[in-house]
Amino acid sequence: MPRLSAKSATLLVLAALVVVSPLFFPSGYYYRVGALIFVNGLAVTGIVILTGYAGQISLGHAGFAGIGGYACALAPVHLGLPPALAAVLGVLISGALAYLVGRPILRLKGYYLAVATLGFGILVSMVLNNERQLTGGPDGIIVPDLGLRGLLKDWGLNISNGEFWYFFCGIALLIGAWIALNLRQSPTGRALRALHGSEIAAQTVGIDVARLKLQAFVISAVYASVAGSLLALQNKFITPDVAGFMHSIEMVTMAVLGGAGSVLGAILGAGVLTLLPQVLTVFAEFEQLVLGLVMMLMMIFLREGLLPSLLRKLRGRDE
Amino acid sequence: MLTVEGLRSRYGRIEVLHGIDLHVDSGEIVTVVGANGAGKTTLLRCLSGVQPLSSGTITFRGEPLHLVPAYRRLARGLAHSPEGRQIFTNLTVEENLRLGAFLYTDERVEKDMDDAFQMFPILKEKRNLVAGGLSGGQQQMLAMARALMGRPFCLLLDEPSMGLAPIVVQQIFEVISGLKALGVTVLLVEQNAFGALKIADRGYVMETGRITMQGPSEELISNPRIREAYLGL
Numbered sequence: 001m002p003r004l005s006a007k008s009a010t011l012l013v014l015a016a017l018v019v020v021s022p023l024f025f026p027s028g029y030y031y032r033v034g035a036l037i038f039v040n041g042l043a044v045t046g047i048v049i050l051t052g053y054a055g056q057i058s059l060g061h062a063g064f065a066g067i068g069g070y071a072c073a074l075a076p077v078h079l080g081l082p083p084a085l086a087a088v089l090g091v092l093i094s095g096a097l098a099y100l101v102g103r104p105i106l107r108l109k110g111y112y113l114a115v116a117t118l119g120f121g122i123l124v125s126m127v128l129n130n131e132r133q134l135t136g137g138p139d140g141i142i143v144p145d146l147g148l149r150g151l152l153k154d155w156g157l158n159i160s161n162g163e164f165w166y167f168f169c170g171i172a173l174l175i176g177a178w179i180a181l182n183l184r185q186s187p188t189g190r191a192l193r194a195l196h197g198s199e200i201a202a203q204t205v206g207i208d209v210a211r212l213k214l215q216a217f218v219i220s221a222v223y224a225s226v227a228g229s230l231l232a233l234q235n236k237f238i239t240p241d242v243a244g245f246m247h248s249i250e251m252v253t254m255a256v257l258g259g260a261g262s263v264l265g266a267i268l269g270a271g272v273l274t275l276l277p278q279v280l281t282v283f284a285e286f287e288q289l290v291l292g293l294v295m296m297l298m299m300i301f302l303r304e305g306l307l308p309s310l311l312r313k314l315r316g317r318d319e
Numbered sequence: 320m321l322t323v324e325g326l327r328s329r330y331g332r333i334e335v336l337h338g339i340d341l342h343v344d345s346g347e348i349v350t351v352v353g354a355n356g357a358g359k360t361t362l363l364r365c366l367s368g369v370q371p372l373s374s375g376t377i378t379f380r381g382e383p384l385h386l387v388p389a390y391r392r393l394a395r396g397l398a399h400s401p402e403g404r405q406i407f408t409n410l411t412v413e414e415n416l417r418l419g420a421f422l423y424t425d426e427r428v429e430k431d432m433d434d435a436f437q438m439f440p441i442l443k444e445k446r447n448l449v450a451g452g453l454s455g456g457q458q459q460m461l462a463m464a465r466a467l468m469g470r471p472f473c474l475l476l477d478e479p480s481m482g483l484a485p486i487v488v489q490q491i492f493e494v495i496s497g498l499k500a501l502g503v504t505v506l507l508v509e510q511n512a513f514g515a516l517k518i519a520d521r522g523y524v525m526e527t528g529r530i531t532m533q534g535p536s537e538e539l540i541s542n543p544r545i546r547e548a549y550l551g552l
Contacts, residue, residue, distance in 0.1 A: 187417070193414075196409070200369050203367075203369055203390045204369070204398065204401060205466075205468075206393040206394055209390065
C-alpha cells in the first residue's frame with residue numbers, strides 16, 4: 001500500500017473532522033465552538049509558518065488579527081466597501097505593516113522580532129481602545145453582515161447561521177492548511193526550515209536570510225488578519241480584546257502546545273486550547289487554575305508538542 | 320581565481336587577522352595550515368562573507384568580492400563548507416542536498432545529486448533520513464556534497480577532518496584531491512597539516528593572524544621548522 005504523504009494525510013484528517021464532527025453535535029451551540037476552533041486554527045497555521053518553519057517568534061500577532069477584524073467593521077461604514085472586500089483591505093494593511101515592522105528587524109539575529117512585535121501588538125490594541133470616535137473604544141463596534149448566507153438562501157440552500165459559519169471557517173482553514181503544507185515542501189519552505197537550523201549555513205547555500213524571514217512574517221500576518229476578519233464577521237461585533245496581548249500569547253501557546261513544526265499539530269493545539277476553557281467551566285472559580293495546570297503538565301510530558309509526541313509514542317510501540 | 324590583499328578582521332575590538340595576503344590559482348588545491356586560534360576559520364568566514372572585514376580586498380575571478388553579501392557569493396561561484404559542518408540537522412539528507420542547489424531549478428540538479436551519491440554512496444542509502452542522525456564522517460560528506468551542489472568554481476573547506484576517525488579522514492582527503500579532476504579549485508583550511516599538505520599544490524602557514532610562511536607543499540613538508548612545529552616529525 002502506498003504511504004500517504006504527510007500533506008495529504010493532514011488535509012484528509014482535517015476535512016474528515018470538519019465534515020464528520022457535526023454528526024456528534026448535541027446542540028447548535030457546538031457549531032459555534034467548532035467555528036471558533038477553525039478560526040484559531042487558521043491564525044495558528046500562520047504561526048506554524050513563522051515559528052515552526054522559520055524559527056521566529058512574534059508576540060504581537062493579535063495586532064494583525066485586530067486589523068483584520070476592525071477592517072471589516074470600519075471599511076464598510078467609512079469607505080462603503082462590502083465586508084468581503086473589507087477583509088481583503090485588512091489583509092493588505094496587515095501585510096504592509098508586517099513588512100514595515102519586520103524589514104529593519106529581521107536583518108538582526110535573535111529575539112528582536114519578539115520584542116518589536118510585542119510593542120507593535122500593544123500599539124494596535126491601544127489605538128483600538130483609545131480612538132473611541134472611530135473604533136468605539138473598549139465597548140467594541142458592530143460589524144455588518146457578510147451577506148453570503150442570504151445569497152445561499154436565494155439559491156435554495158437554507159442553513160442556520162451557526163452551520164454557515166462552521167462550514168465557512170472550516171473551508172477557510174482547509175485552504176490555509178493546504179497553502180501552508182504546499183509551502184513546506186516548496187524550495188522556499190525548505191529554505192525557511194534551513195535557516196531555522198543555521199543562518200550561516202543557509203547563507204552559504206545562497207539563501208537571502210533576511211528577505212526570507214520577512215516573507216514568512218508577512219505571510220503569517222496575513223493569516224492572522226484573515227482569522228481576525230472571520231471572527232469579526234461571524235460575531236457581527238468586535239472588541240479590542242481580539243488585538244490584546246493575551247490573544248497574541250494564546251496563538252503562540254496553541255502552536256507550541258500542539259507542535260509548532262506541524263500544521264496538524266498546531267491546529268490540534270488550537271482545538272485543545274479553545275475547548276478546554278469550555279470543558280473546564282465545571283471547575284467554576286478554579287477554571288484558570290486547572291487550565292494552567294493542564295498546560296504545564298502537557299509541556300512537561302509532551303515536550304515536543306501534543307501531536308509530535310503522540311506520533312512518536314505510537315511509532316515507538318510499532319517497533 | 321581568488322586573490323586576498325591586506326585582509327584585516329576583528330571580533331569587537333580585538334583584531335584577529337592582521338593583514339592577510341594570499342592567492343589561489345585556477346585548478347589548484349591550496350591549504351592554509353596552522354594551530355588552533357591562528358585565525359584560519361575567520362579567514363574563510365571573511366571569504367564567504369559571514370564575517371565582516373575591517374580593511375583589505377578580496378578579488379574573485381577578476382571582480383571585487385568583499386562588498387558582495389554572503390548569500391550572493393555562491394552565485395558568483397564561491398562555495399563554503401563551514402566549520403562544524405553546519406548541515407541542516409532537522410532536514411533529510413536529500414533536502415540538504417537540494418538546498419545546496421537552492422539557486423538552481425534546472426534538470427542538472429538531479430544529475431548533480433546523482434554525482435554526489437556516486438561520490439558518497441552512503442548518502443544515497445540515507446537520503447530520506449534526517450541529517451542529524453548521520454555520523455560525524457557522514458555529516459562531513461554531506462556538507463561537502465551540499466557545497467558542490469552549488470556548482471562552485473572554488474570551494475572553501477574548513478577543517479573537514481575535524482573529529483573524524485583516521486580512516487574517514489583519509490577518505491575525505493581522497494575526495495578532495497579528486498575535486499581537481501572535476502575542475503573545482505579548493506582552498507582547504509586544516510589543523511591536520513600533514514594530511515592537507517600531502518594533497519595540496521601549495522600551502523600557507525598561519526600563526527596568530529598572520530601568514531608566516533608559504534610555498535609549494537613539498538617544500539613546506541621538508542622544512543625543518545614546520546616538521547617540528549606542525550607535523551610532529
